[in-house]
Amino acid sequence: MERVKNPKSAIAPGNFIVGNPLDVVQIDHTQADLIVVDDLMRRPLGRPWLSLAIDVATRCVVAFFVGIDRPNAATVALLLTRIVLPKTEWLSKLGVRTDWPMHGMPRVLHLDNAAEFKGRALRMGCAEYGVELMYRPVGKPHFGGHIERLNRTLMERVHGLPGSTGSSPKGRKERRSEQQAALTLREFEQWLALEVGQRYHYSAHRGLRGDTPAGRWTTLCATSPVHALSGAPDAPLRFLLHFLPAARRTIQRDGLTLFHIRYWHPIFTAWRETDHDVIVRYHPEDLSRIYVKVARHDFIEVRYADLRRPAISLWEQRAAMKHLREQGQRTISEVMMFHTIEEQRSLVDRAQRATRSIMRRRLPKTRGRPRSELLPARLDDKCESQTEPIDYSQPISAYDVEQW
Template identity: 70%
Template sequence: MAKPENDAEREAAIARVLRPLGTGPLPLEQAKQAAKLLNLHWATVYRLRRRFLSNPVTSAVKARERGPKRGKRQLGGRTEAIVDDVLNVWLPKQRQLAHPLSDLTLEIRRRCAESGARPPSRSTVARWWATHRETQALERVNADQPPGNFVVRNPLNVVQVDHTQADLLVVDDLLRRPLGRPWLSLAVDVATRCVVGFYLGMDRPGAATVALLLTRVVLPKAEWLEKLGVQAEWPMHGMPRVLHLDNAAEFKSRALLAGCAEYGIELMYRPVGRPHFGGHIERLNRTLMERVHGLPGSTGSSPKGRKARPPEKQAALTLREFEQWLALEIAQHYHHSAHRGLLGATPASTWTSRTAAAPAPTLPESPDAALRFLVRFLPIARRTIQSDGLTLFYVRYWHPIFSAWREDRRLVTIRYHPEDLSRIFVSSTGKEFIEVRYADLRRPPISLWEQRAAVKALRDEGQRTISEVMVFRTIEQQRRLIADAKSMARKAKRHSTPAREHSAHGIFEQGASPSAASASTQQPDPVDYSKPATAYDVEQW
């Protein structure tokens, strides 16, 4: 082969020889033939081929520049450590320097003299400082990217998850007194802007919240909507490939990390202090809260003006009623409204069209696939098997296999469902779990929040020692109070309805005013005694 005249021709010639060699193992004979064509040593052919296979473009075989690289330091290790400390630690603390280069040089030389290191020249410091400023400028550019450049094509490729405290006060089921502002956890699909799941609760979000939210993302929502008492179409579900999260502690829990590793879900964390990296879900939070501001008990987005509209007096929705409202608002209104980020299309139509082209991944079809997925993300606790079984949250559990495990008081891993403590999942190896029920099967299913409320009520009564019997008795009393209150409210409403209907239909439909109606009830029509008396059927004694 003729000798190339310049570097570009040389690179093109090398690429022409390397491309037909394929990607498999290269025999030595072929390498020697290629080396003869290129006037190179056969070992150089292998080295160039490795670079070419990692990036199969002509520029990948570009000749390396000879000599020291720009910005590379050639002084001793102590001098380089001093320079790094001055540039990265000392310099940012200086508010204002009259002559930055001179001051840098003097500080570096002073430290070098103290440590006995070789001091650099002024020109060397100038080069290092210029390289340092360029690096900082590039970091600022990369960190300050404007929102809206996060483009995802296929559904569930990236799902953003975040929590927010709702701008609404909810009331309790019993006395309709304000409970506080609930926490809303949302999961939004970046490609279609669809809400693929949400979770509402009074407690601050934790590992249990994330687990329950993920199950709603992955599993079909028909059963959950039926349990909630909401009739709506919500087909968005499936296995996310990437979860885009902030740096909250609940997003780094053992349960979440282990569950995502098991199902191949990648975790992507936003840079600290950069909320615009989660712009899609931040905007959705604002959209939903703007709708919430029209509900009774709304606190508004700002504390200004709350005295003029006290939310404590206007609060009317319970937590369940607010959850029903959110489900309807998302499934019937948000999903079918034009979205600016989708160029005017709706999230629901975008989901339908894109899942037709690239179906969203789902759980494998097996009878226990949903349960296995749920267990992998549930919160984790560790206990030791005792002679009477296993105790968690003052509740005792038993399984026949405990008879073998209790001999060595084995330490086991427990996963529990916060919404249903009637069963837990126990493993001695951390891999395969068995389902374990109450030791006393007569106990009703309870939630972790009911258990905590019962324990708090017992503590408030001065109880120092709490037992399982006391917890279930307190929960039963609280449930009975709520049921009785609801029954009385229904009876009162039923008895008051006929009177209101009679008043409305009997008087106001005749065109009389309310004052006239009250006057007619106070002053009955006079009796005409000249007319014969009317005979009525009476019972004979």
């Protein structure tokens, strides 16, 4: 890998000449030009954040993450695991079928100067795995031109979806984005996975002299295989733990409390008499287990004290807490919080079943016609009919997403 340093050269300053896959991975966040709705009442939630990671050598998207909350250290940790680990399990949970072989350990992460990219967990985790951190000069978005162009191009595709806000504040009132919003966060994530995995990766790219990102990945990996994690069964978990958000807690007589949830492990019996302080790492998507540090590189898995509790996410926990506080609850117990989450899940389940039932009653009689002809068009097809095809090979003017 060689970075072009001469600003008077024919190549724009900040560009990279990168020969091998994952030599340089650019990461950036942007707020999508789209309003998403909640799962229950289909009411507008707001514009989700999109975190993208692009391999400079092949222009492949090696990972993305979408969420309503502003990107933070947990977002970066989850994004890194998607870069390094195979995407089969993630795609399966998402319910998307597409070929996405791009993964492995990056040599360099090329980042802007946002706070979540300067955290201690990221720096120490990258040092542990030999990943170099490289930061763009402040106020010079062209130093991240590859991912800037991809962000802009994906947003042009998003503009064909229901609930799009457009790229400019002008005319947003006339677009009635909130009234037309129809996609949940999960559905938007599914659409993005199909857009990237089935369309973008197989579209000719000007920066690759007409080759496709998927084709370039296959060609380069044949001569320069990417570095993967070891085959040890616990290697993926150990990698994740180095980047997960952390908290410090004291072991009490009844265990350890985090996010109003009590956790217990037999080893706490020896620690609770001395008010033992511990470092706790947690996975925002699954709070049913946390990881307590017992040595420099060793963690133990700690489960709920009450094993009857269902696994929940940090976002569900926060939503339940907000709901209880809005009802005037000043003291919130673990029982109240889980009861609220279970009620919300039941409402979502009933609403989804009612929606499916209504849709079935609205379908006309088939009389031997294939069911696929009677169902609404795929979201991707709808997007096709509303927008002109996007040429991913065309240059896109960079825009400064570092201002937020």
